[in-house]
Amino acid sequence: MKKILITPSVITFKKKNLIFNLEKNWFDYSKKLNFVIEIIDYNNFKKQIKNADGIIFSGGNGNDLYKYKKTYKNKFRENNEKKILSFVKKKKNSKVICLLWFSTFGIISCLKIG
Numbered sequence: 001m002k003k004i005l006i007t008p009s010v011i012t013f014k015k016k017n018l019i020f021n022l023e024k025n026w027f028d029y030s031k032k033l034n035f036v037i038e039i040i041d042y043n044n045f046k047k048q049i050k051n052a053d054g055i056i057f058s059g060g061n062g063n064d065l066y067k068y069k070k071t072y073k074n075k076f077r078e079n080n081e082k083k084i085l086s087f088v089k090k091k092k093n094s095k096v097i098c099l100l101w102f103s104t105f106g107i108i109s110c111l112k113i114g
Helices: 024-032 045-050 072-091
Strands: 002-006 009-013 017-021 035-039 054-057 096-100 107-112
Touching: 002 045, 009 072, 024 035, 045 072, 054 072
Parallel strands: 002 035, 002 054, 054 096
Antiparallel strands: 009 017, 096 107
16 A cells, blocks of 8 residues: 655644644545555654655645745745655655645646656
8 A cells, every 4th residue: 555645734723833734534535545644744754755655735724825824834834845845856766746735636736756
């Protein structure tokens, strides 16, 4: 069974305490397509990527970009996702990265690295 990493949405609690969240729909979707989903750990993503078959950038907070909505959670998520994308591009390890936005799990674009 393939293992796919996924970026979680980020919620703030009491100003700067962050909660990582992933909707149950993602787990249902992965079961339907016969793959295991693992929430990416922003502090340990390099090790996780070595053992994964792909990454989903889920869109997180309703596609709020820091550029448009300057909140702590958006800045945190955006900075970390840029680090992950940069790491994967440099490795050129044939990972497939999918950028998804919720619209009944419609894929907007997939990019094969390597």
